[in-house]
Each structure stands twice: as C-alpha cells, then as structure tokens.
Amino acid sequence: MNILNFTVPPLLYYIVSGFHTFSPGHYHMSRHNTRVFDLLVVKQGCLYMSEGGLPFQVKAGQALLLRPDSHHFSTDSCKESTSYYWLHFQTVGDWNMTEDTTATFEKDNVKIENSLQSDEFDIRPFSLRLPQYTTLLQPSKMEELLSQLNQLVPNSHLSDTPFQQQLLFQEVIQQLSASLSHERPSPSKICAEQAASYLRSHFREHITAQQLGESLSFHPVYIARCMKKEYGCAPMEYLLHYRIQQSKLLLMQTSYTIARIAEEVGFNQAPYFSSSFIRIEGTTPREFRQRFS
Numbered sequence: 001m002n003i004l005n006f007t008v009p010p011l012l013y014y015i016v017s018g019f020h021t022f023s024p025g026h027y028h029m030s031r032h033n034t035r036v037f038d039l040l041v042v043k044q045g046c047l048y049m050s051e052g053g054l055p056f057q058v059k060a061g062q063a064l065l066l067r068p069d070s071h072h073f074s075t076d077s078c079k080e081s082t083s084y085y086w087l088h089f090q091t092v093g094d095w096n097m098t099e100d101t102t103a104t105f106e107k108d109n110v111k112i113e114n115s116l117q118s119d120e121f122d123i124r125p126f127s128l129r130l131p132q133y134t135t136l137l138q139p140s141k142m143e144e145l146l147s148q149l150n151q152l153v154p155n156s157h158l159s160d161t162p163f164q165q166q167l168l169f170q171e172v173i174q175q176l177s178a179s180l181s182h183e184r185p186s187p188s189k190i191c192a193e194q195a196a197s198y199l200r201s202h203f204r205e206h207i208t209a210q211q212l213g214e215s216l217s218f219h220p221v222y223i224a225r226c227m228k229k230e231y232g233c234a235p236m237e238y239l240l241h242y243r244i245q246q247s248k249l250l251l252m253q254t255s256y257t258i259a260r261i262a263e264e265v266g267f268n269q270a271p272y273f274s275s276s277f278i279r280i281e282g283t284t285p286r287e288f289r290q291r292f293s
Helices: 139-155 161-178 187-201 209-216 220-231 235-253 258-264 270-281 285-290
Strands: 003-008 013-022 037-044 046-051 054-059 062-066 071-074 082-090 095-098 126-131 133-135
Touching: 013 139, 013 161, 037 046, 037 054, 037 139, 046 062, 046 082, 054 062, 062 126, 082 139, 082 161, 126 161, 139 161, 187 209, 187 220, 187 235, 209 220, 209 235, 220 235, 235 258, 235 270, 235 285, 258 270, 258 285, 270 285
Parallel strands: none
Antiparallel strands: 003 095, 003 126, 013 082, 037 062, 037 082, 046 054, 046 071, 062 133
16 A cells, blocks of 8 residues: 655645546546645546556545646546545645555654654654545545535635635545554554553653563563664663653743652652753753753
C-alpha cells in the first residue's frame, strides 16, 4: 500500500470540491502536473484509474488520492453509472510517498532527542499519513462531509465560508487517515508505547526496571529493547528526560524552589536534579528560569 506522508504543521488546505456522475462509456480525463492533490471518493459504480504505472479500480465506498506531480488517466470507461466526489487540496509543507505503511519522514522519528528535548514553545511537527488508495471505514460519513462542502461552494465568496470549509476538510482528512487505523501496530511498538505511557503517568514516583516490567507484564530486557528501537533510549533514560521536561514547565510557571521542583518531578535529591538538568539542558535550573523572568 502506498502511503502519502505530510509534515504537519502546516495543515493541508482545501481549495475546491464537487460531485460528478459519469454515464456508461464515459471516463476520467487524463491530466499531467495538476499542482494540486486530487481526492476521489466513489459513491456509486467504479472508476478505472492509473497513476505512476499503478492501476486502481475505485469502487463505491473507496477513495483514491492522486498526486500533484504525476500523470493520472482512465484505463477504461465506466461500465455503469458512476458518481463520485472530487476534492482538490494542497500543502506548503513537505510530503513524500512510501510503500511501507509504517514509514514516515526522518523528521518525524520519535527519538528521545526530538520528542523530549525541544523547548516548550517550539513547534513540534509530526507526520500525517494518508493512504493513496483505500476502502473507507465510514463511507457514509465521508459522503456527508463532502456533501456539506459542496453545499458551501456557492457561498465561498463570503468572508466566513472559507473557515467553515477548512474545518469540514480537516474532518475529511481525518476520515481518510482513519482507514489506516485498523492496522495493528507491531508488538515492539505496543510494548514501547505502553512503557512510555506508564512512565509518563508515574514520573513523580520511584520506578525501577523490575517494577515497570511487573506493571506491564513484560520482561524488563524486552521493554528496554523495544523502547530503544522506538524511542532511541532505555526506559530509565526516557524517564529522566521526561522528568526534566516537566521540571522546565514548573520553572516557567511557578515560583517553587529548586528543591521543591526536584521533588515534584520525582528526584529524591536536589543536587542530582541540578546535575541532570545541566547535563541535558546545558544550563542550571536557575539560569533556565531567569530566561523567562
């Protein structure tokens, strides 16, 4: 399955949409370099399409996402009355296409250096994954959203309409993305995410590798291997970075003493907190707080 990966933010933005019906014998036009993404959602019948050398039979309840930089065309005429919604959108952000359903941008790697060490006010991009060709989980919901978008087209010149269209479009994108949600993540990813959730929920407490393993019913060595693969670090290192991240929020938002903040985020000793903070942030907790004074 081909997956289109978009860096978000910025959000994808809606351009225009419509609804069309082909009689038997008619077919979709051939187009080159349209400069927009073209989403086709079939309500009835079947569209016979090709893009990038790949043929697609897009039937009722299915969707096909055509790229702006490729040549797409019909491989055959419609055999029956075929009605479909079409929607054009674009992005000013980065995007690519991969064949692996688990692949994303290098930018989106959830390694600890990216996920837990950025400043609190930094924009943190993530990858939005959309299938190029899919069977929709809720085709009726998708049709309802596209119908509402089409109803707004005559009023698109009004000042408040573009925002309404954009909101509906985001729901369309959510519906398209949801068709990937039935795919079960790997056992390694499941274990790593469960461990990360546990550590985040209990970061104020004293946690050992053995306790983590007992809580999740996984061997501590297996948990460490999974977290290393998914997050680039062992559980205790992940916990340390998360505690430092939480301490930075307290340093900015409260007047607590350094000792109290250390205690609030799970450090038994203030000196160890300060030395860990310096190692990770390159500055003392006090100096960090002074940036926002």
